[in-house]
Amino acid sequence: MAHTCRGTINLSTAHFDMEDSCGIVLTNGARTYHLKASSEVERQQWITALELAKAKAVRMMSSHSDDSGDDEDGTASPADKSELHDTIRNLSLKLDDLSNCNELVAKHGAALQRSLNELDGLRIPFESSEKLKAVNERATLFRITSNAMINACRDFLALAETHSRKWQRALQYEQEQRVHLEETIEQLAKQHNSLERAFRSAPGRASNPTKSFSEGDLLTTKGEDSEEDEDTEYFDAMEDSTSYITVITEAKEDRKTESGTTGSVEWTSDNVLDGASLVPKGPKVKRRVRIPDKPNYSLNLWSIMKNCIGRELSKIPMPVNFNEPLSMLQRLTEDLEYHHLLDKAVHCTNSVEQMCLVAAFSVSSYSTTVHRIAKPFNPMLGETFELDRLDDMGLRSLCEQVSHHPPSAAHYVFSKHGWSLWQEITISSKFRGKYLSIMPLGAIHLEFQASGNHYVWRKSTSTVHNIIVGKLWIDQTGDIEIVNHRTKDRCQLKFLPYSYFSKEMARKVTGVVSDSQGKAHYVLSGSWDEQMECAKIVQSSPSSPSSDGKQKTVYQTLPAKLLWKKYPLPENAENMYYFSELALTLNEHEEGVAPTDSRLRPDQRLMEKGHWDEANTEKQRLEEKQRVNRRRRLEACARGCGAEEEKEAEVYVPLWFERRLDPLTGETACMYKGGYWEAKEKQDWHMCPNIF
Structure with a gap:
């Protein structure tokens, strides 16, 4: 395919193996798929079909390598291709020279051997001068040919070494680019998360009268058509949002009947869940604020870890x-x-x-x-x-x-x-x-x-x-029950496992606090590396069943309050x-x-x-x-x-x-x-x- 999508398997580089009597292991890059056939015969049919498809994909790649898609998909530039062809042609010519020299060495060596044998068989002294002359000529020819072959070998070696160093540099550059790309992706993911959090805590969104969370993923199912407001629900009965943002007992008492909420929504008078006093108070004792920087020691990780599996x-x-x-x-x-x-x-x-x-x-x-x-x-x-x-x-x-x-x-x-x-x-x-x-x-x-x-x-x-x-x-990962x-x-509490393709923010934690009768009172949300918030539930109602037939509870809540926020790391923490x-x-x-x-x-x-x-x-x-x-x-x-x-x-x-x-x-x-x-x-x- 010219443009691959998520889940595409490149058959030309895929590897197939048999796991057990009915199992197939398909490896493609960093991904591994475990497939299971209903019988051993069916498994063999699949293996045969996959191998044939792989052979076809390899042939197609070799025949259509010049027009395989966009230039931006990693294909070599014309300059790189011409240099590669020149290198291969030079190496081929040198290889031909070596072959010709080899033939000449073999030919002249055999002739010299015959001459020497004839010299050994001489009985008449006066013939020796002629034969010795022939031996010397053939020996000279052999020496010249040998020198030519040695020179050709030396040229071949020099050329190979030059291009080997160039290829090593190219490989090192690609490795460095890959590491740089990984770091860039990680940085982009962090920026994406921070932007999401900033968007969610923006003043325009903070003044929303209500938020709804679904039990399990704590997201509403009503606003799925709208990307902008997919985790916010609005209720006509709650026109005056100020009585829910400012937690004041008198104002809330006035609005309780008017807003039509069921159950008690008042907070305790000391407002212990108010996020204003999150910084601990107490005398600060002078303690150290740094340790020696971590030295840079190299270590062969695999030599140790291979014995640990x-x-x-x-x-x-x-x-x-x-x-x-x-x-x-x-x-x-x-x-x-x-x-x-x-x-x-x-x-x-x-x-x-x-x-x-x-x-x-x-x-x-x-x-x-x-x-x-x-x-x-x-x-x-x-x-x-x-x-x-x-x-x-x-x-x-x-x-x-x-x-x-x-x-x-x-x-x-x-x-x-x-x-x-x-x-x-x-x-x-x-x-x-x-x-x-x-x-x-x-x-x-x-x-x-x-x-x-x-x-x-x-x-x-x-x-x-x-x-x-x-x-x-x-x-x-996992669930915690307190x-x-x-x-x-x-x-x-539910710790959601990280997924690169998930739309959820990384390291997300969700939770619901309920009393002994099972009635939910608070919804918790946040991330285990940044902060946690809680929102008081004022009304809960079942949502319409989703496409998979599951029904979730939708919680209508007051604006969330900050419970905990992580302290920033000290300066130079990455070296400590x-x-x-x-x-x-x-x-x-x-x-x-x-x-x-x-x-x-x-x-x-x-x-x-x-x-x-x-x-x-x-x-x-x-x-x-x-x-x-x-x-x-x-x-x-x-x-x-x-x-x-x-x-x-x-x-x-x-x-x-x-x-x-x-x-x-x-x-x-x-x-x-x-x-x-x-x-x-x-x-x-x-x-x-x-x-x-």
């Missing part, structure tokens, strides 16, 4: 070149960057409003991952990390690595504002060749002391794409592993921490300073020390307990956490048992193991 990544020793200078315990603590959302949620008197803030907090924990393609250090068994920020953040956080295989960390946070959070997260990861899946297992608990509201949710799956070829990028176990309110302001301070040296704290880990500290070779050596030493300690535990267990108890006793006993049965989830999880902050106050760390 299908294996648990935590069991493979990886060099620090793949890491960032933070441990997994510190990455867990980064989830608290937007703690002010929970401080604000404490003051909510309405549980569904509080749920909106909790949902925004759960999404905000992914905002740091969009550029963070390096893996954190896998903590040593018994490693801890504390964040003592009662003064400026109003909270204290403690993490401990409670298991090594599988890697599992326990986390407890206490806030002086009236909430506490705890979780035990086990990281499960699998390398699948093209991408890496990271599945955090375990429940996150959040409790507000005053109201007794207890929220539980789990993390979504993270996927790292382009592991082998291309630029690494991360996506979050449940308030006191009131039975629920929030369903894309760390946020909080991440830059997590590995800052502090006095008085436990000897097992991640800040004191030597290989991590060496890597942060840029000494990667020394860090790799130190990392190997620490891992071997950990293996020796594990063997000692097993030996002690074998001596001190019976065979039946050996497996149970091998389980490591955490220092600051203990395993308990969680009554809400029915799972056994590590919960904080106390004592750490008291030990820090006394500076009594005698119970801490020597892991570094």
